[in-house]
Amino acid sequence: MEKDLYLDEWTAKKIAAEGSLFHRSELEAYQYEKVMETLAFAKENSRFYAEKLRGIDLNDILTLSDFSKIPFTTVQELSQEAVNMLCVSMGEIKRIVSLETSGSTGPAKRVYFTEEDQELSIDHFHHGMQLLSDASDTVLILLPCQRPGSVGDLLRIGVERLGAKAIPYGLVDNKEKVLNLMQEKAVTVIVGTPAQVLSLALADEENKSANQKLKGENIRSILLSTDYIPEETVLTLTSLWGCRVFEHYGMTEMGLGCAVSCCNLNGYHPREADLFLEIINPKTGEVLADGEFGEIVFTTLTRKAMPFIRYRTGDFSRFLAEPCPCGSHLKWLDKVGKRMIDKRYESSESAYEKE
Numbered sequence: 001m002e003k004d005l006y007l008d009e010w011t012a013k014k015i016a017a018e019g020s021l022f023h024r025s026e027l028e029a030y031q032y033e034k035v036m037e038t039l040a041f042a043k044e045n046s047r048f049y050a051e052k053l054r055g056i057d058l059n060d061i062l063t064l065s066d067f068s069k070i071p072f073t074t075v076q077e078l079s080q081e082a083v084n085m086l087c088v089s090m091g092e093i094k095r096i097v098s099l100e101t102s103g104s105t106g107p108a109k110r111v112y113f114t115e116e117d118q119e120l121s122i123d124h125f126h127h128g129m130q131l132l133s134d135a136s137d138t139v140l141i142l143l144p145c146q147r148p149g150s151v152g153d154l155l156r157i158g159v160e161r162l163g164a165k166a167i168p169y170g171l172v173d174n175k176e177k178v179l180n181l182m183q184e185k186a187v188t189v190i191v192g193t194p195a196q197v198l199s200l201a202l203a204d205e206e207n208k209s210a211n212q213k214l215k216g217e218n219i220r221s222i223l224l225s226t227d228y229i230p231e232e233t234v235l236t237l238t239s240l241w242g243c244r245v246f247e248h249y250g251m252t253e254m255g256l257g258c259a260v261s262c263c264n265l266n267g268y269h270p271r272e273a274d275l276f277l278e279i280i281n282p283k284t285g286e287v288l289a290d291g292e293f294g295e296i297v298f299t300t301l302t303r304k305a306m307p308f309i310r311y312r313t314g315d316f317s318r319f320l321a322e323p324c325p326c327g328s329h330l331k332w333l334d335k336v337g338k339r340m341i342d343k344r345y346e347s348s349e350s351a352y353e354k355e
């Protein structure tokens with residue numbers, strides 16, 4: 001297996017590790033320092049966190065494990081208190097993303113970013129895309145990209161930093177139009193949601209059975225993002241277009257990106273210099289050991305406008321306890337389950353693993 005340690009090299013640089021790669025102990029020391037900085041910064045600058053962290057003496061947090069003394073932040077709090085969570089003035093906000101709260105009629109969630117916060121996302125996209133593409137590629141972006149600062153727009157900038165050609169398209173409105181564009185521009189990499197990319201591949205296959213040339217035959221990598229990714233979609237895309245299918249896990253609150261597949265194409269590695277991830281028992285709140293399934297909780301380490309502290313994602317996964325075959329020293333996050341945490345947790349682990 002080829003060893004693509006781009007994310008490790010990038011992480012080593014970000015945490016100022018001694019070598020070109022890093023040791024877990026170096027990363028953990030960095031994460032502890034950043035967690036403490038984030039707690040102090042949020043307590044001082046946001047009304048919401050001043051209240052939440054009232055009565056907590058930060059001097060009592062001596063290790064990363066002590067961090068479990070800090071209360072969680074919930075999606076309900078985000079939808080009701082977004083403005084109070086802010087740590088900077090409105091003048092410093094570059095972009096606000098409004099999100100429907102899934103499955104509820106509650107108010108939309110709003111997530112705020114400064115320009116520096118956006119730069120963190122671009123930098124992650126730039127280095128994450130190295131795993132599946134290089135300067136020789138033409139990358140078709142089938143994600144919302146019209147507005148400056150939208151996910152597709154930030155990805156375009158990341159791809160261009162890689163030296164590759166980016167074609168920001170947006171969501172698929174017309175399959176034939178996109179298939180023709182792929183041929184005309186000699187697209188080699190696609191980034192999109194599972195349902196959209198699958199619909200393109202199936203349309204291409206249908207045309208092929210009508211004796212037309214397969215337009216996706218030059219595709220060498222696909223990155224699926226945004227939605228829960230069914231295993232069947234990955235298998236179908238791999239077989240129809242003969243390409244590698246990478247997966248991305250993230251959410252707007254995380255600063256869009258969180259974790260991306262390595263060359264192992266099984267699970268993902270998170271950007272641990274920007275996010276501190278924990279897996280918890282959703283019923284008791286207890287932090288679980290590697291290998292155990294639970295809810296993903298994250299804390300931002302480098303964000304300014306709106307830091308998130310122990311934010312409960314409602315997503316379900318585990319850290320694999322063994323090292324990933326790719327050789328990365330970043331945590332190895334198992335494929336993330338649907339955002340149906342409570343039901344999922346009550347069902348058996350084997351039921352989860354089948355999906």
Ligand SMILES: [Zn+2]
Nearest residue numbers: 262324326328
């Ligand atoms: Zn790996």
